[in-house]
Amino acid sequence: MQSIAIVLLGIVGMLLGWFVYSKFIATKIFKLDDNFTTPAHELQDGKDFVPTNKVVLWGHHFTSVAGAAPIVGPAIAVYWGWVPAVLWVIFGTILFAGVHDMGALWASARHKGKSMGALSESVIGKRSRSLFMIVIFLVLLMVNAVFGVVIANSFVSQPNAVFPAWTAIAVALVIGQLLKRNFGLIPLCLVGIVVLYASVYAGSYIPISLPETMFGLADKANWIVILFIYAAIASLLPVWMLLQPRDFINGMQLLVGLFLLYGAVFFAMPDITAPAFNTQTAMDSPSLIPLLFVTIACGAVSGFHGIVASGTSSKQLDKETDVRFVGYLGAIGEGSLALITIVAVSGVAFAASPEEWHEVYSHLGAGSVGAFISGGAALIHQGWGLQEAFSSTILAVMVVLFAGTTMDSGVRLQRYIIQEWGDIYKLSALKNGVVATFLAVACCLLLAFGAGGSSGGGGMIIWPLFGSTNQILASLTLLVISVMLIKMGRPARYTLIPMVFVLVMAFFAGLIKLKEYYLAENYLLVFLDAVVLVVSVLVMLEAWSVVAKLRSGHQDEVGEKE
Template identity: 60%
Template sequence: MNAILLMLLGLGGMLLGYLFYSKFVAEKIYKLDPNFRTPAHEFEDGVDFVPTNKYVLWGHHFTSVAGAAPIIGPAIAVIWGWVPAFLWVIFGTIFFAGVHDAGAIWASNRNRARSIGALTGDVVGKRSQSLFMIVIFLVLLMVNAVFATAISGLLINFPSSVIPVWGAIFVALIIGQVIFRKWMNLGTVSILGVIALYALIFAGPSAPLSLPETVMGVSDNATWILILFFYAAIASLLPVWMLLQPRDYINGLQLFIGLFLLYGAVLLSGPELVAPAFNTNTPEGTPSIVPLLFVTIACGAISGFHGLVASGTTSKQLDKETDARFVGYFGAIGEGSLSLATIIAVTAGFATLADWQAVYHSFGQGGVTAFVSGGARILQEGLSLDIELSETLLTVMAVLFAGTTMDTGLRLQRYIFQEWGAIYNLRWMQKAAPATLLSVGSCLILAFGAGGADGSGGLAIWPLFGTTNQLLAGLTLLVITVMLVKLKRPMYVTLIPLVFLLVMTIFALLIQLKGFYDTADWFLFSLDLLVLVAAIWIALEATAALNRARNSVNE
């Protein structure tokens, strides 16, 4: 099959979903009100609560949730064939992710921009809130520790990306000042920012930078991880308008240009999908497609991490409630388009089936490297771009998104510690600096405690990210569903995804539990058991909360 047809079907389906289904959900289910006074205006402080242009806010939300996960998940899941991965990305984006993301913004916006974790106590119950906070912390710990490892690996493997990646931070700082102080209109600053960013990308291959293999006895991988967390700690403490918003916005534009180039190269070169539509000859040890497909591809179909961003930072910057449709639902469409591009890159970016099978020789292979190499080949054939430049462009795209996710993730982790400080009346923990130190410290303990001197310990618990992340999405949908029941509105648009996710998550946890037992991996076995108990607990709490809500409405 030609990749052009797959691209047109995927993009066309998601566009129809935004034009029609998102409008129905926004107007008939969430009933977004343009006259509702948002928390960004009510609590405006110039640091976290800042009314923001919807296009800039979309850039923040989209790039914060995109990260590397919508590349990693689909690039691994195609081992079962490109058809299952394609269908889950498209239908998951339209009926799951968009509803989830926009709903999380709406729910938080209607409750003083409180996080989904904090909302759970009021909407569902205090027991669920305690459980939710633990699950949230685990997800953020995984995301921050693993993305730091992923970024460091890409910076080492592709030294031509170092200058563009770090130069983008200075571009964002300048853009933040220009937008905040209104020195230029948004269109002008956007054009100049993109030009500066791509100038850095073109400069990267001519000036590659690498760290020494050891710095004061510390490996280059560990050094990059320490540098990344030092940067993320500072970024998480700065006002959102200074770095977070402009960095995310300009990265959002950069991604769409990158996708435009990649999709344009597909149109011009018309590559064939060499990977099987349904892989009936999967390598030994590959788990069952059901339910593992639905937790392997999380970001790009539906992801609980999105709910943390939507209710943690995005809702604090919402100018008008009606912007939630564009920011949340269209943000999910953007991530779906990235996952679609990944599927095309890792199935049509190889010359032959044998080349593809050489990479996908066991489950877990592929990932960002397959996306970069496959996508670069398509760019070279379709646009006649130099292969090193193509690799740099795609690597920078992946690193910048992983970096913006780390920025937001560490800020959200700081919020969790501050909320714990409020719950347990620990005033020192409610302050930003101590909470940030605790956030960084916990990530570094995982990175170097489980990974040793190399600092890659986040990868130790990464196998549980998909299930834990989908469990978190189920919790977010539970909060939204209970709110809809109390408001006497149709709940099926969130209840169906909620039930589906809980069933698939529990099923996947049971399969993984057996796998960890068979390999005597008692660390992951214990964590899996903990998450499994949490999933069953959530299913019971969901049933009880929905019954209470329905009974209170009927009284």
């Protein structure tokens, strides 16, 4: 019965956030204006800047920011107990993530679709732009390199997921062409979902595997190469051709998955076997504060969301008022996934007794995607009667498709960053889309195989930095939005308070990790962690200087009001 209480608390809280808080922020703080000409219309090019139906854009934004992170983070953070995880997901979604994602989307749209790094120049200053973009590029590098490994691992361990994962791409290409020819969105959506789930069923009987060794590389490494070749091609295609329809189908697929999982909770009414607060943590376990707030990022608040919002979503925004639907509702979608993940790995469907649960969660880092798939499949079996094997395939495909759409968008975003560097530093070669894409993919593969050898798992080496780096980026994004609001003479406390909280937690987590890396003599991570911490301090000082000038009335020294 505790599981139903968790679900109801989350649903009520997020509904209040959507109908009350997001409406207040949209109308009173950001003052979204239907008459404002968005970059999608002003700079329309049929490739990257394309006015898009808000439902389709929501699908793109939601699945791009989701990835596997709102599953991985909560599934790990339950280690400290389900109460802290649930509270951070609910309040983080309502007060932090929704405002952060809306704000990044709005700020970018007001600056011709520039990324948060590039637009920080006009909001804060030139020095902050260069520093900001270093952190953004590092986060994208981590996400792309690691998600390539995550998908490759899933293809090797779950060969049943390979066929439906690639079928989804073919279906998306067809739907993109039909949408371009003005076919109805709802019928296409229904057909797409039916075909996708038919392929999931077929995948159970058509496992696809690569040879254990091919071209001198193991099967996992070959999958990584194939995935990056695909991502490079996908990132160069017009957004309407693949990115939008694929992300929209995946968004609808997630809604089906959420319906199955939430429905199973109400039908099965499982008890919670995980402790509310875990008092049996290992001796060397880090403290809940501040590590909880960087372990659960996506699903509460995440800097990566700001990269997507200002990188691809802002370029497809049809009306400025769509910011609320795309940004805040996208955050609620992530929060809903994070919440049901906590239930799936905390209840009797996952572990029949507290002792069995503690056996699995013997240390921080246990659980993760495997716990979600096994616990979620058992929950669906109890609630709906579906076979666990089929349910496992559904959830495995969901994870793979999320990670894949994030990787698609991530490579495209890396291309944008490199092209923006070309504009900033007057390097015409970097402005070329093919050249920029090649460099983006080359950086990811260099990390994957240069640091990880023939396994291609090099991204995992710097992945431990992701939590604190990602949350520092979220605080920097909230800082840019706050300075922009101050320059416009609007209240900034609704973004400043979340910014301060996230920054303090992420900064201290970064310091804890810095000591941990140093004691382990992992000097690469020591160096990168130190760079991120120093960069964040320098950007904060730059912003404080701008705010001080504004308060003293020296508006001319920081640029005109927006």
